[in-house]
Amino acid sequence: MDKIIIHGGRPLTGTVEVSGAKNAALPLMAATLLTPGWHTLHNVPDLRDTRTMLRVLETLGAVWQRQGGTVRIDTSGLTGAEAPYELVKTMRASVLVLGPLLGRCGYARVSLPGGCAIGARPINYHLRGFGSLGVTTTLARGYVEARAGSRLRGATIYFDKPSVTGTENVLMAAVTAEGTTVIKNAAREPEVGNLVDMLIGMGAEIEGRDSDRLVVHGVDSLVPAEATIIPDRIETGTYLIAVGATGGRVTITGCMPSHLPSLTEKLHAAGVTVEQEDNAFTVSCPQRSGRSECPLVSVDITTLPYPGFPTDLQAQFMALMVLGNGVSIIHETIFENRFMHVAELQRMGADITIDGASAIVRGVSRDRLCGAPVMATDLRASASLVIAGLAASGETEISRIYHLERGYEKMVEKLRRLGADIRRVRE
Ligand code: EPU
Numbered sequence: 001m002d003k004i005i006i007h008g009g010r011p012l013t014g015t016v017e018v019s020g021a022k023n024a025a026l027p028l029m030a031a032t033l034l035t036p037g038w039h040t041l042h043n044v045p046d047l048r049d050t051r052t053m054l055r056v057l058e059t060l061g062a063v064w065q066r067q068g069g070t071v072r073i074d075t076s077g078l079t080g081a082e083a084p085y086e087l088v089k090t091m092r093a094s095v096l097v098l099g100p101l102l103g104r105c106g107y108a109r110v111s112l113p114g115g116c117a118i119g120a121r122p123i124n125y126h127l128r129g130f131g132s133l134g135v136t137t138t139l140a141r142g143y144v145e146a147r148a149g150s151r152l153r154g155a156t157i158y159f160d161k162p163s164v165t166g167t168e169n170v171l172m173a174a175v176t177a178e179g180t181t182v183i184k185n186a187a188r189e190p191e192v193g194n195l196v197d198m199l200i201g202m203g204a205e206i207e208g209r210d211s212d213r214l215v216v217h218g219v220d221s222l223v224p225a226e227a228t229i230i231p232d233r234i235e236t237g238t239y240l241i242a243v244g245a246t247g248g249r250v251t252i253t254g255c256m257p258s259h260l261p262s263l264t265e266k267l268h269a270a271g272v273t274v275e276q277e278d279n280a281f282t283v284s285c286p287q288r289s290g291r292s293e294c295p296l297v298s299v300d301i302t303t304l305p306y307p308g309f310p311t312d313l314q315a316q317f318m319a320l321m322v323l324g325n326g327v328s329i330i331h332e333t334i335f336e337n338r339f340m341h342v343a344e345l346q347r348m349g350a351d352i353t354i355d356g357a358s359a360i361v362r363g364v365s366r367d368r369l370c371g372a373p374v375m376a377t378d379l380r381a382s383a384s385l386v387i388a389g390l391a392a393s394g395e396t397e398i399s400r401i402y403h404l405e406r407g408y409e410k411m412v413e414k415l416r417r418l419g420a421d422i423r424r425v426r427e
Helices: 022-034 048-059 092-105 124-132 164-174 190-201 233-246 261-270 311-321 340-347 379-391 411-417
Strands: 002-007 012-017 038-042 063-067 070-074 107-111 135-140 143-148 156-158 180-184 205-207 213-217 226-228 248-253 273-276 280-285 327-331 351-355 358-362 373-375 395-399 421-426
Touching: 002 379, 012 233, 012 411, 022 038, 022 048, 022 070, 022 092, 022 164, 022 190, 048 063, 048 070, 048 092, 092 107, 092 124, 092 143, 092 164, 124 135, 124 143, 124 156, 124 164, 164 180, 164 190, 164 213, 190 205, 190 226, 233 248, 233 261, 233 280, 233 311, 233 379, 261 273, 261 311, 311 327, 311 340, 311 358, 311 379, 340 351, 340 373, 340 379, 379 395, 379 411, 379 421, 411 421
Parallel strands: 012 248, 038 226, 156 180, 373 395
Antiparallel strands: 002 395, 002 421, 038 070, 063 070, 107 143, 135 143, 180 213, 205 213, 248 280, 273 280, 327 358, 351 358
């Protein structure tokens, strides 16, 4: 297993280009199952998770080719409708094949994902949504078996909480259902909008893009898609926060600043300068050697569905607040166990107390944040440790970096080009 070694304390400078969004690529890849033919997706990041999704599609009988960021997928010869445990356990987003398989074949068998490092993460909303569309689901030997007697029929579906993959799954099942489906309290994340655009390009009739009420008028048939994955807002946010922590000046290109409204507000409040253009951010911050000199202001955050502060940036923002000049309260409302990074940050000298769903972060001066051997526990926790390592003095060694590779394309290379002393070594 590989690990990452960082010698911290260097400011980041230069330009970094953002990759396509993992959480948009996965549903768009799954949506190719909806109709036979060659589909073309551009700007697909080459990540462990996107490779896993290609394996899931292969298992179902699809074939694919990749050339740079463009992936072509042919779903003409489907041979099965089952996503096995071996794949779903490594990536729970594999459940996204349920909706399109139901739409196309009226049948799907997908392993139930089980819990994960950040919380229980049930899929009851997905299943309830399918049930409203006329699908019967049964659970046997850890697999969800979903079957529709006839063509799915439109219905009104209300989500208790906005669910990103729940909205995407039900949306994909509904596009070829008979009649109209209304999804109320739908997730409004930009990744859902990316999927809506792809589906419309395939011939679907959907109203309410970017709103919490999606109206889908079922169509009889669809055509293969050509779509482009949106830039990864979480990767963008991770680099913005990293510069806040290390100091320096970095231009982030190929991104969508409008997709990060809450983060940019919080960075401004923390004293980090963020300038935005149509497709780029320039973030700058003086390097801080002591607490008295140009302090980083401690600010509170609460994670919320979009456009609120993303839970996928909570761990990274906490690494920044570790260096704040006061106390920051970080309230996590989306996942019940998303503080696994706290114990690792504490090993580096951070002063953090957990109180239920809140973390109380008392800022320490940069000279108290010291490199240490730490362990990555999930994708975003890993990114938080990288940020802390870049800002800390001395050497940080991060093990279990396969988590990082699930969602950040070429992160080590990108950070090296920005002047970080970071490398990947074999354990
Ligand atoms: N929920 C339920 N039942 C369901 C579905 C969701 O109770 O059937 C609850 C969840 O437990 C959670 C809330 O609803 O409390 C929202 O979860 P959501 O369904 O939106 O999460 P998800 O769709 O499983 C996606 C991202 C996550 C991201 C969350 C929240 C993908 C592939 N994954 O997960 O990304 O944290 O939305 O924004 O889109 C990551 O990239 O690191 C990651 C975990």
